[in-house]
Amino acid sequence: MSAIDSLPPLRQVIADHGLSAKKALGQNFLLDLNLTAKIARQAGDLSHCDVLEIGPGPGGLTRGLLAEGARRVLAIEKDERCLPALEEIAAAYPGRLQVINGDALEVDPLAHLTPPIRVAANLPYNIGTELLVRWLTPKDWPPFWQSLTLMFQREVAERIVARPGSKAYGRLAILAQWRANARIVLSLPPEAFTPPPKISSAVVHLEALPEPRYPADAAVLSRVVAAAFNQRRKMLRAALKGLAPDIEDRLISVGIAPTERAEQIGLEQFCALARALQQG
Ligand code: SAM
Numbered sequence: 001m002s003a004i005d006s007l008p009p010l011r012q013v014i015a016d017h018g019l020s021a022k023k024a025l026g027q028n029f030l031l032d033l034n035l036t037a038k039i040a041r042q043a044g045d046l047s048h049c050d051v052l053e054i055g056p057g058p059g060g061l062t063r064g065l066l067a068e069g070a071r072r073v074l075a076i077e078k079d080e081r082c083l084p085a086l087e088e089i090a091a092a093y094p095g096r097l098q099v100i101n102g103d104a105l106e107v108d109p110l111a112h113l114t115p116p117i118r119v120a121a122n123l124p125y126n127i128g129t130e131l132l133v134r135w136l137t138p139k140d141w142p143p144f145w146q147s148l149t150l151m152f153q154r155e156v157a158e159r160i161v162a163r164p165g166s167k168a169y170g171r172l173a174i175l176a177q178w179r180a181n182a183r184i185v186l187s188l189p190p191e192a193f194t195p196p197p198k199i200s201s202a203v204v205h206l207e208a209l210p211e212p213r214y215p216a217d218a219a220v221l222s223r224v225v226a227a228a229f230n231q232r233r234k235m236l237r238a239a240l241k242g243l244a245p246d247i248e249d250r251l252i253s254v255g256i257a258p259t260e261r262a263e264q265i266g267l268e269q270f271c272a273l274a275r276a277l278q279q280g
Pocket of ligand 1 (some may be wrong): 026028030031054058077103121122209
């Protein structure tokens with residue numbers, strides 16, 4: 001019998017440990033182990049990787065990651081009620097699961113991980129975007145992670161993979177696509193979760209690029225993109241006028257019409273504009 005078969009079904013785990021879902025912790029659990037194994041497979045070959053999981057809850061995805069061969073899983077869970085269930089999984093996979101009881105926004109996991117590292121999580125929705133932005137904006141590139149395989153509300157997933165010209169296109173798309181390949185790999189209806197959330201969800205897989213797709217200074221690019229999308233209905237010459245007195249000339253110098261709006265500008269052009277602005 002494999003380790004996964006020796007563990008009780010997740011519904012029983014939840015009943016045994018009294019894990020009634022808490023809304024404040026974003027608890028929508030995945031109880032179908034076929035589904036959690038499928039999500040784990042989207043994370044790529046885990047056999048030589050440490051996997052960082054945020055919010056393991058009763059451990060459905062954790063079990064998927066271990067059964068799919070993760071070398072080690074480091075799981076950070078805020079709700080201490082989940083710890084006994086996670087200990088049972090650790091016992092079934094000796095030496096391969098470490099659990100930290102803490103807040104993922106505060107714990108620094110790096111001391112506990114050995115590269116190569118992949119991240120996989122069914123994230124609590126209230127901190128998902130914040131964690132993603134942190135992982136996409138480290139001090140140095142490449143980042144500590146090779147890939148991120150993350151569950152989001154469908155609408156957030158669409159913003160991550162959005163292309164120019166769409167309503168979903170904005171800062172998150174540029175941040176994600178500048179230094180990673182990002183795609184939606186699975187869509188899940190509310191009924192896939194217990195309890196079902198109000199909205200649909202999707203799993204996004206991001207692979208870190210060895211270096212940015214186009215050269216640009218991260219801070220300058222971030223300022224340009226923030227200014228452009230903070231006033232996304234305005235023409236760029238107006239939205240960006242605080243960045244340089246001669247913004248119209250700078251836009252023209254990189255082939256952007258000053259009358260265009262942020263939504264129409266691709267990543268390559270934003271990077272070119274960031275470089276032009278940095279030239280002083
Ligand atoms: N991974 C489990 C699954 O797929 O069934 C649970 C996913 S549930 C959407 C989110 C999990 O994150 C919950 O277990 C919740 O307790 C945990 N959580 C919420 N806020 C957290 C935080 N700040 N740090 C770590 N874990 C958190």
